[in-house]
Structures are given as structure tokens and as C-alpha cells.
């Protein structure tokens with residue numbers, strides 16, 4: 001997540017010792033940094049194109065990585081954050097490689113979620129924490145637990161049904177608001193969070209009332225944090241059951 005700081009020693013070693021490294025990062029600075037670690041570093045960024053479905057892009061990424069694996073090369077895919085968190089291509093590439101009989105595995109990384117807990121001082125264990133992808137959250141019925149944190153990923157892509165958009169339209173955010181106000185007051189304070197990507201910048205934390213969400217400018221790097229709105233209620237039935245055990 002943070003340039004030069006959040007890479008684990010083992011991930012670095014895989015990058016250094018691979019025959020070819022594919023890079024799934026959008027920052028030119030990060031690309032230059034990774035290029036210092038290996039002589040054959042290839043960017044996956046050119047597969048993204050305006051108006052093109054991201055699913056098509058992800059499938060092309062998997063194919064290009066697998067093509068090199070099939071040639072017998074040691075291939076490393078370097079993705080920002082945790083490669084397995086809200087990320088389709090890394091999981092798919094590993095699954096496909098294994099299905100074809102190759103050895104493949106994922107190394108964990110420091111995700112936006114990890115930065116969020118540290119920067120905002122949130123412990124997911126205190127009240128519990130639900131995580132959803134913002135568009136999926138609208139498309140499928142979920143049981144919202146408003147005594148816990150609700151974290152919506154890809155808020156900047158809300159409503160992007162054909163996966164071709166790169167910003168959230170106000171109308172789509174209004175629909176999200178319609179859903180959220182069933183469980184939260186319109187004045188409930190929410191946080192638009194963005195982790196810092198370099199040591200030169202701080203993280204950003206914009207606190208706004210829920211009702212103003214559709215008017216906010218949201219970026220691809222924003223995650224929405226909705227703090228609990230209600231107190232947790234003791235489940236007396238189960239408290240009694242536990243107390244009855246001697």
C-alpha cells in the first residue's frame with residue numbers, strides 16, 4: 001500500500017528471484033521501485049482501457065501470467081495491498097495454475113483494511129465489522145448489522161454494473177443512500193477513508209453526514225466506513241444458557 005514501506009521480506013524475495021514479474025499497480029513510482037528489484041518487470045496496467053469491462057481485463061491478466069508459467073518460468077504477480085483482498089485476478093491465476101498442475105501460492109500483504117484499522121483507531125473486534133463491495137451490497141439482500149461497523153469497498157465505483165466505469169455517479173449513490181437510510185439516520189456520520197500511498201502524505205479521513213454521500217467526490221482509492229449506529233443488545237437467552245452450564 002505504502003511505497004517502499006509495506007512490502008514483506010518474503011514478498012520482496014519472490015519478486016527478486018522470479019524469472020518474470022507482472023505488476024498490478026497503478027502508480028508509476030511503484031513500478032519504478034519494483035523495476036529495481038528484477039530485470040524483467042511487466043506492467044499489467046495497459047490491459048485497463050476506458051469503456052472496457054474490468055472482468056475482460058482481469059481475464060487477460062490471468063492469461064498473460066499463465067502463458068509464462070506454461071513456458072516453465074518462475075512467475076510472480078505483484079499487486080498492491082493484499083493480493084487476495086477484493087482482487088479477482090490473483091486468486092484466479094493461482095487457481096488456474098494449480099488446476100494445470102503447477103505449484104502456486106499467495107503471500108499476504110498489507111491491505112487497505114489493515115491501514116484503516118491502524119489510521120482510524122478501529123478494532124474490528126470491539127463491535128464487529130461487516131465488509132462488502134459497494135455494488136454487490138446493492139445487488140444482493142444483506143442483513144445489515146448496525147451495531148457493528150459497516151465497511152463498503154469500491155464506493156467510488158458504486159452501481160458500476162457492467163464493470164466499465166471509473167467513478168461513481170451521483171444517481172447510483174442516491175440509490176445506495178435509499179438502502180442505507182433504512183438502518184441509519186440521514187445525519188449519521190460516516191467516514192470516507194483513503195490510506196496514504198507514500199511517506200510524504202497522510203491518510204485522509206473525511207467525516208460527512210450519510211445524507212451528503214451522493215454529493216461527495218469519490219476516488220478509486222476511497223473506502224466508506226459506517227460506524228455503529230446502535231448499542232449492542234445482550235442476547236439474554238444465550239447468556240442464560242451459558243450460565244446454566246456447570
Ligand SMILES: C[S@@+](CC[C@H](N)C(=O)[O-])C[C@H]1O[C@@H](n2cnc3c(N)ncnc32)[C@H](O)[C@@H]1O
Pocket residue numbers: 080081082083084085086087110111112113152153154155156193194195196197220221222223224
Ligand atoms: C480492487 S480493490 C483492491 C484492494 C487491495 N487489494 C487491498 O488489499 O487493499 C480496490 C478498493 O480497495 C480500497 N482501497 C484501495 N486503495 C485504498 C486506499 N489507499 N485507501 C483506502 N482504501 C483503498 C478501495 O475501497 C478501493 O475501491
